[in-house]
Amino acid sequence: MFSLNVNGKKYDVDAESGTPLLWVIRDNLGLTATKYGCGIGQCGACTVLVDGEAVRSCVRAVSTAAGKEITTLEGLSAGRPHPLQAAWIAGNVPQCGYCQPGQIMAAAALLRRIPEPTDEEIDRAMNGNICRCGTYQRIRKAIHAASAMMAEEEK
Amino acid sequence: MTVFVPVPKSPGANRGLILGIALGPDAGGGASAQPAPFTPNAFIRIATDGRVTFTIPKSEMGQGVYTALPMLIAEELGCAWESITVEPAPVESRYNHTRWQMMNTGGSSSTWSEWDRLSLAGATAREMLVAAAAKTWKVDKKNCNVENGKIISSDGRSLKFGELAETAAQMEVPRNVRLKDPKDRKILGKPRLCLDNPAKVNGTALYGIDYREPGMLTAVIARPPVFGGRLKTFDAEKAKQVPDVRDIIPVPAGVAVIATGFAQAEKARKLLKISWDDGGGSGISTEGMRDEYRRLAATPGLVARRDGDPEKAIAAAEMKITAEYEVPFLAHSAMEPLNAAVVPKEGSCDIWVGTQSQTRDRNSAAAVLGLLPEKVRLHTLFLGGGFGRRANPAADFVTQAAEVAKAVRQPVKVIWSREDDMRGGFYRPMWFDRLSAGLDGNKNLVAWQHTIVGQSIMAGTPMAAFIVKDGIDETSVEGARELPYAVPHIRVDLHTTKNPVPVQWWRSVGHSHTAFVVESFLDEIAHAAGKDPLAIRRELLQGMPRHLGVVNLAAGKAGWDTPLPDGRARGIALAESFGSFVAQVAEVSVDTGGNVKVHRVVCAVDCGKYVNPDSIAAQMEGGIVFGLSAALHGEITLKDGKVGQSNFNNYPVLRMPEMPRVEVHIVESSEKPGGIGEPGVPPIAPAVCNAIFSLTGKRVRKLPIRPEMLRAG
Numbered sequence: 001m002f003s004l005n006v007n008g009k010k011y012d013v014d015a016e017s018g019t020p021l022l023w024v025i026r027d028n029l030g031l032t033a034t035k036y037g038c039g040i041g042q043c044g045a046c047t048v049l050v051d052g053e054a055v056r057s058c059v060r061a062v063s064t065a066a067g068k069e070i071t072t073l074e075g076l077s078a079g080r081p082h083p084l085q086a087a088w089i090a091g092n093v094p095q096c097g098y099c100q101p102g103q104i105m106a107a108a109a110l111l112r113r114i115p116e117p118t119d120e121e122i123d124r125a126m127n128g129n130i131c132r133c134g135t136y137q138r139i140r141k142a143i144h145a146a147s148a149m150m151a152e153e154e155k
Numbered sequence: 156m157t158v159f160v161p162v163p164k165s166p167g168a169n170r171g172l173i174l175g176i177a178l179g180p181d182a183g184g185g186a187s188a189q190p191a192p193f194t195p196n197a198f199i200r201i202a203t204d205g206r207v208t209f210t211i212p213k214s215e216m217g218q219g220v221y222t223a224l225p226m227l228i229a230e231e232l233g234c235a236w237e238s239i240t241v242e243p244a245p246v247e248s249r250y251n252h253t254r255w256q257m258m259n260t261g262g263s264s265s266t267w268s269e270w271d272r273l274s275l276a277g278a279t280a281r282e283m284l285v286a287a288a289a290k291t292w293k294v295d296k297k298n299c300n301v302e303n304g305k306i307i308s309s310d311g312r313s314l315k316f317g318e319l320a321e322t323a324a325q326m327e328v329p330r331n332v333r334l335k336d337p338k339d340r341k342i343l344g345k346p347r348l349c350l351d352n353p354a355k356v357n358g359t360a361l362y363g364i365d366y367r368e369p370g371m372l373t374a375v376i377a378r379p380p381v382f383g384g385r386l387k388t389f390d391a392e393k394a395k396q397v398p399d400v401r402d403i404i405p406v407p408a409g410v411a412v413i414a415t416g417f418a419q420a421e422k423a424r425k426l427l428k429i430s431w432d433d434g435g436g437s438g439i440s441t442e443g444m445r446d447e448y449r450r451l452a453a454t455p456g457l458v459a460r461r462d463g464d465p466e467k468a469i470a471a472a473e474m475k476i477t478a479e480y481e482v483p484f485l486a487h488s489a490m491e492p493l494n495a496a497v498v499p500k501e502g503s504c505d506i507w508v509g510t511q512s513q514t515r516d517r518n519s520a521a522a523v524l525g526l527l528p529e530k531v532r533l534h535t536l537f538l539g540g541g542f543g544r545r546a547n548p549a550a551d552f553v554t555q556a557a558e559v560a561k562a563v564r565q566p567v568k569v570i571w572s573r574e575d576d577m578r579g580g581f582y583r584p585m586w587f588d589r590l591s592a593g594l595d596g597n598k599n600l601v602a603w604q605h606t607i608v609g610q611s612i613m614a615g616t617p618m619a620a621f622i623v624k625d626g627i628d629e630t631s632v633e634g635a636r637e638l639p640y641a642v643p644h645i646r647v648d649l650h651t652t653k654n655p656v657p658v659q660w661w662r663s664v665g666h667s668h669t670a671f672v673v674e675s676f677l678d679e680i681a682h683a684a685g686k687d688p689l690a691i692r693r694e695l696l697q698g699m700p701r702h703l704g705v706v707n708l709a710a711g712k713a714g715w716d717t718p719l720p721d722g723r724a725r726g727i728a729l730a731e732s733f734g735s736f737v738a739q740v741a742e743v744s745v746d747t748g749g750n751v752k753v754h755r756v757v758c759a760v761d762c763g764k765y766v767n768p769d770s771i772a773a774q775m776e777g778g779i780v781f782g783l784s785a786a787l788h789g790e791i792t793l794k795d796g797k798v799g800q801s802n803f804n805n806y807p808v809l810r811m812p813e814m815p816r817v818e819v820h821i822v823e824s825s826e827k828p829g830g831i832g833e834p835g836v837p838p839i840a841p842a843v844c845n846a847i848f849s850l851t852g853k854r855v856r857k858l859p860i861r862p863e864m865l866r867a868g
Contacts, residue, residue, distance in 0.1 A: 015418075016398065019418045019419075020418055023416055023417050023418035024418075026365075026416075026417075027373070027415070027416030027417060027418070028416070030367060031358075032358070032361070032364075032365035032367070033357075033358025033359075034358075035362075035364070035490070035491070035539070036364065036417070036492070036570075037490050037491070037492070037573065038573045038802050038803050039421075039572060039573055039574075039802075040573075040802055040803075040804060042802060042803040042804050043490070043573075043803050045490060072358075073357070073358040074357075074358050081353075081356070081357070084356075085356040085357060088352065088356040089348060089352040089353060089356060090348070092346075092348050092349055092352065092769050092770075092773065093352075093356075094217075094349065094351070094352055094355040094356060095217030095218070095219070095773060095777055096215075096216050096217030096489070096490065096491070096537070096538060096539050096540045096541075097217065097351070097354075097355030097356075097360055097537065097539070098362060098489075098490040098491045098537075098539030098540060099490045099539075100355055100356055101358050104356060122811070123811050123812040123814075124812070126811040127810050127811055127812055129810075129811070130490065130803060130808055130810060131490070131780075132488065132489055132490050132540050132542070132780075132781070132784075132808060133217045133490075133540060133777045133780075133781075134776050134777035134778070134779065134780025134781060134809070134814075135773070135776070135777070136780065136809075136810075136811045136814035137776055137814055137816070137817055138773070138776070139811070140811070140814070
């Protein structure tokens, strides 16, 4: 039994300690925004925040996430869209959309760390997130746009 | 113009089959629950509260059909854009592809094949709303105008669509409906944000892999490691001890492990001991195939095109150039691995799946389950990428899920791991090409010979009857046979090979290979003749205005004649595919280690008249990324019958730092609409390789581009 704190809510989960956090989130908690893409930490579709850091939940054992603050896309913003989500919509970023939850979570971690990233910093931070539809150019632009929106909100 | 728009027997008759994925502002509201008195045809329902629901007969896999097709309807209907809800069509013949006798999303055909039908659907509904308003106000229809979800009379009265819905339902369905004059269009041709963006960024968009219902189990299947192999025996003793594993059973595809969740099933699968019969497939290797293909390429194959007397012209040529090209097997590797959920019921069944090929999948599942096709309700969910893989000619991922469900008689979702997906076959075929060109004393291209060697995609599928003619699979030679350049003597011929590796259409199909070969070889000819690669294309494209148009547009926007910084060069390539014309100019550099960096791609596209220019830009960007992934990284190899790649660590695809700046320019046109999902792919590999030659003098004749080929020294 593990006690997980996901999106501010407590869950008691009956799972083997080595079970990847991804599948606990999807299969046990029924939160399906977080996606399975590779299972080996290569594609980033499963990215969630653990204590604010971007984590590949497909290679993270559930036991090591117990007691930590886990955020999935469902919990990224309360009520209104997060600036990243607003920027993604306005930039017409998604194509198939399957990788986008992971992209947005990776971008959220980036902007926590570097509120106004350069293209190079974006490239480095987003290198672990694959998009087969090829939305990279729009993601880059949307991260800059979200960064600007967040700076505006700070004022 | 009149187009038959099927009318349901009674309003709302299809409601029971509708999957309530609501998109747009009221996501999650449950479209099917809303009363909709006005159902003028199979594609439109208008409720008394003004909500307009469009039933879309195409699958959304990232190409933007859940927005482009509603734009076609909305343009004619005149509804408020914000009032639209989109839902996927159930499998019924009235939702069949307008050219093919089944529901299918593919061949870059959604926009052109639905343009008339959906425009007419919208116009028909509009006319009925106008008639309802005219009747209500006792005025002539001429005095009623449609504006943003309202009918407005010339004397200033107005009624909302919702208020008119019940009266409109009583109006006669008009037979000869006029479409809007193009000059009055408000929606088509203008950029629009996709209706499904909100659902895709807040996590509520439901993909096949996300489908859940109480009691649903998850299964993985251990499949033979060699194509054509079969299960001999298996020992599940250890695997069965994994907690939450419910059953381990032989199925036609291999051994199915059924558990409460994916992690448990996957863990148990690794503990299985299985003995396979490899069949004849264990002798297969891509190296061996290559030798065979190369031998074949030196001999003439079945002739696909013959102009003039190419053999004689080559023999008499002043200068002769010969080259061999090759491209590997490629996996589609969509981000969402294959999956399907099957819910067997007494005398019927529900299937929840992201598929491009509803009718075939449903029929195949019905055959497995011993049901009439009508008893199987297939619900289309979002597709986490398709690229052709989700229109499988054998309906493999749905059929296999039905086989597991039949055995366990419970709701079950079969999920393919990334490794299953990548090793599951149905690849873009490996190809080997041999080309010869003859130039006369004035360095003019006079003869072109092209021999193509590879497997047929269509042979053995239901499409073979239409697409394989006189032994030639049209998709094997497409793009090569239609060589647009003015050459007096041409021969294009084909050797069709056979082996157990399953092959399939992969975004842009034959063009994914032929554009690379043709456009690279033309570049070789240009350099051999001492001509500029742009100039030779202009010279040979006289009389081909649309080809020439995109070449000139791309070259102009790229600044073809302007200098670049040291260490950079440009390359250009052109391809016509799926009724559209695309030229791309790539700007590249190569470091001393031979690593290629693509800095900028300028893309010009002529797809005729178009719907959503921002979706066109997105599809060009996406096609370029898809093609670059293949050109720079993509290769599936086989040794002793086994696939050498398994996941994104050894089958890399383009990542963010490799993303070039892409600029897309669209040609304004009133020509009939062409495709847009695939035509962005073919030109990028040759554009990049032509730039590499310009820069390094090294000709890339084999994909993917390996740094070893380009290392300095």
